[in-house]
Amino acid sequence: IRIPSLGQTAEVLSGPDANEELSVRFGIMKMTVKLADVESLDGEKPETKAQTAKIAAQAAATAKAKQAASEPAKPNPEIALRTANNSIDLRGARVSDAEIEIDRALSKAVEYGALWIIHGKGTGQLRRGVHEFLATHPQVSRFELASQKEGGPGVTVVYLK
Numbered sequence: 001i002r003i004p005s006l007g008q009t010a011e012v013l014s015g016p017d018a019n020e021e022l023s024v025r026f027g028i029m030k031m032t033v034k035l036a037d038v039e040s041l042d043g044e045k046p047e048t049k050a051q052t053a054k055i056a057a058q059a060a061a062t063a064k065a066k067q068a069a070s071e072p073a074k075p076n077p078e079i080a081l082r083t084a085n086n087s088i089d090l091r092g093a094r095v096s097d098a099e100i101e102i103d104r105a106l107s108k109a110v111e112y113g114a115l116w117i118i119h120g121k122g123t124g125q126l127r128r129g130v131h132e133f134l135a136t137h138p139q140v141s142r143f144e145l146a147s148q149k150e151g152g153p154g155v156t157v158v159y160l161k
Helices: 049-070 095-109 124-138
Strands: 011-014 023-028 029-034 087-090 112-118 141-143 155-160
Touching: 087 095, 087 124, 095 112, 095 124, 124 141, 124 155
Parallel strands: 087 112
Antiparallel strands: 011 023, 023 029, 112 155, 141 155
16 A cells, blocks of 8 residues: 555555554554555555455555565564664673673563664674574574664674564
8 A cells, every 4th residue: 555645655464443544564664544544556545445455455465475576585574663672782792791681682572573682893703692692592583684774784683483
């Protein structure tokens, strides 16, 4: 679907509820929008609940197909939002101290589904130590360096089981 007021296209996460609101996602942002504030990718406004369900289903199918085509075969964890509660800053820490902090943070971050570990760039020692620790941790599904706008090689995003 398209949200003209924001100038964004979004993926429909759940259809219209009793208040005629949709749950949508664009990028890492999730939000609820009024049905009257959206349109199909063809520019048509939804008029009835039956038409709305059809448009939402088509938009969701299109978005999933587009996403599947643009990404390699990679697990698709639920998009998580970075907050102070699911981020940990380890810059300047020793690897042994960092492991203890990571273990604590992973226990707290289970409810968020992901943890952002800020280790900085530096010599790469801390990042290597963090990655070695994460590779053997039972709560970790996978991890990767963050996107450039989230810190790039100075931040690791951990997806939890």
